[in-house]
Amino acid sequence: MHFKTIIEPFRIKAVEPIRHTTEAERQAALAAAGYNLFLLKAEDVLIDLLTDSGTGAMSSRQWAGMMMGDESYAGATSFYRFEAAVRNITALKHIIPTHQGRAAERILFGSLLRPGDIVPNNTHFDTTRANVEYRQAVALDIPIAEGREPALLHPFKGNMDLAALEKVLAENPGRVPLVMITITNNSGGGQPVSMANIRAASQICHQHGVPFFLDACRFAENAWFIRQREDGYGDKTPLAIAQEMFSYADGCTMSAKKDGMANIGGFLALNNDELAQRCKNMLILTEGFPTYGGLAGYDLEAIAVGIHEALDEDYLRYRIRSVAYLGDIMIENEVPMMRPPGGHAIYLDAKAMLPHIPPAQYPAWALANALYLAGGIRGVEIGSIMFGHHPDGSETPAGMELVRLAFPRRTYTQSHVDYLAEVILHVNQHKEAIPGYRIVWQAPVLRHFTVRMEPLAATGSQT
Ligand SMILES: *Cc1c(COP(=O)(O)O)cnc(C)c1O
Numbered sequence: 001m002h003f004k005t006i007i008e009p010f011r012i013k014a015v016e017p018i019r020h021t022t023e024a025e026r027q028a029a030l031a032a033a034g035y036n037l038f039l040l041k042a043e044d045v046l047i048d049l050l051t052d053s054g055t056g057a058m059s060s061r062q063w064a065g066m067m068m069g070d071e072s073y074a075g076a077t078s079f080y081r082f083e084a085a086v087r088n089i090t091a092l093k094h095i096i097p098t099h100q101g102r103a104a105e106r107i108l109f110g111s112l113l114r115p116g117d118i119v120p121n122n123t124h125f126d127t128t129r130a131n132v133e134y135r136q137a138v139a140l141d142i143p144i145a146e147g148r149e150p151a152l153l154h155p156f157k158g159n160m161d162l163a164a165l166e167k168v169l170a171e172n173p174g175r176v177p178l179v180m181i182t183i184t185n186n187s188g189g190g191q192p193v194s195m196a197n198i199r200a201a202s203q204i205c206h207q208h209g210v211p212f213f214l215d216a217c218r219f220a221e222n223a224w225f226i227r228q229r230e231d232g233y234g235d236k237t238p239l240a241i242a243q244e245m246f247s248y249a250d251g252c253t254m255s256a257k258k259d260g261m262a263n264i265g266g267f268l269a270l271n272n273d274e275l276a277q278r279c280k281n282m283l284i285l286t287e288g289f290p291t292y293g294g295l296a297g298y299d300l301e302a303i304a305v306g307i308h309e310a311l312d313e314d315y316l317r318y319r320i321r322s323v324a325y326l327g328d329i330m331i332e333n334e335v336p337m338m339r340p341p342g343g344h345a346i347y348l349d350a351k352a353m354l355p356h357i358p359p360a361q362y363p364a365w366a367l368a369n370a371l372y373l374a375g376g377i378r379g380v381e382i383g384s385i386m387f388g389h390h391p392d393g394s395e396t397p398a399g400m401e402l403v404r405l406a407f408p409r410r411t412y413t414q415s416h417v418d419y420l421a422e423v424i425l426h427v428n429q430h431k432e433a434i435p436g437y438r439i440v441w442q443a444p445v446l447r448h449f450t451v452r453m454e455p456l457a458a459t460g461s462q463t
Contacts, residue, residue, distance in 0.1 A: 058262070181198060344406055361436025
């Protein structure tokens with residue numbers, strides 16, 4: 001291709017209006033929401049980057065597929081289409097639909113983990129960790145050291161520390177029922193994992209007789225990074241790369257709200273017959289019969305089409321580039337962020353950007369609110385409000401203070417991203433005026449969803 005502009009590889013058939021608000025309206029809305037972006041009404045948000053989960057636009061083919069949904073309780077045609085689409089990519093034997101990713105996690109861990117077991121992962125996603133811990137097992141994060149440094153560049157910052165994996169397996173025989181790698185590493189900045197790392201982790205697990213699973217939510221984005229960054233993959237298709245990644249796995253959990261390109265859904269897939277039977281028994285208890293698993297027939301159709309659309313080269317090129325495009329503008333203007341840009345999101349580094357706000361005054365929370373007040377943008381704090389509070393009531397600052405701006409799939413255009421960049425740069429220019437926050441009320445667990453906050457007097461105008 002000799003033209004440098006990468007265009008959105010679609011045209012728009014249905015539009016959904018987004019609503020401009022005045023700064024006074026945003027001030028009032030945020031105050032009424034207890035200065036918590038989760039408690040805003042979505043209609044008061046102009047560009048919503050809270051999550052990329054289930055928020056994307058479906059294609060005309062997906063909508064057409066939904067009309068073909070077979071709602072039979074058992075043996076629906078839609079299930080067999082879904083199963084064939086997933087098996088084509090994963091080659092896994094048992095494909096078990098669930099209503100979303102966390103249900104797949106709960107069923108897998110519920111069938112496999114005993115108290116005191118250890119589950120190593122490059123980095124557990126929060127629901128994955130919660131489901132491991134719910135079984136009174138230990139969720140052990142072992143990313144490579146580079147993965148913990150926001151400013152450090154590395155092509156595969158999502159990689160697992162293989163020496164640490166070898167050590168935990170050698171030291172805990174019989175206590176590690178499975179090992180997982182999350183592709184891409186969502187909690188570690190959406191960073192990819194290399195094929196070499198997946199292959200080696202799989203080999204180490206199999207030497208110890210331990211099953212190796214993928215948390216495959218963003219498998220297509222991970223395949224694209226491998227194609228761009230890893231020797232020997234430059235001329236392979238994303239499908240072929242995905243097939244190789246899954247060839248090393250004994251199973252996977254998946255949220256179809258990510259690279260399934262659907263608004264709801266997920267699955268658990270695995271090779272072991274006996275474990276699959278136990279999982280299906282548990283599925284019937286809480287999700288449904290194994291040919292629908294908590295989904296409507298039309299949802300299975302949407303996933304069957306969407307999971308292959310996620311592997312389309314033009315789509316992936318546009319997807320990864322639109323995130324990198326914002327990242328490039330941030331880097332050019334020296335706005336601190338997690339580098340390099342991840343697959344689905346930009347993570348602004350509030351600790352570096354707002355040194356005048358100490359961790360105890362929640363700098364990432366402050367930055368997220370400042371972006372909303374300035375331009376109606378909603379991101380999410382991944383910092384001390386989310387991770388700083390412990391079950392015993394104590395407080396310790398989180399290691400990083402980040403604001404994640406996650407991109408819904410096929411939803412926003414380049415002018416939306418240009419606007420976004422302009423708002424961030426404006427906020428960065430006036431950052432000294434951003435106040436810290438204090439907690440007015442909080443729930444004992446998962447406080448970020450419901451906490452109510454209050455801005456402190458801004459630095460320089462202290463009374
Ligand atoms: C979203 C996500 C999950 C959980 O999926 P849900 O569909 O939200 O339940 C698990 N792991 C990762 C890496 C995710 O991004």
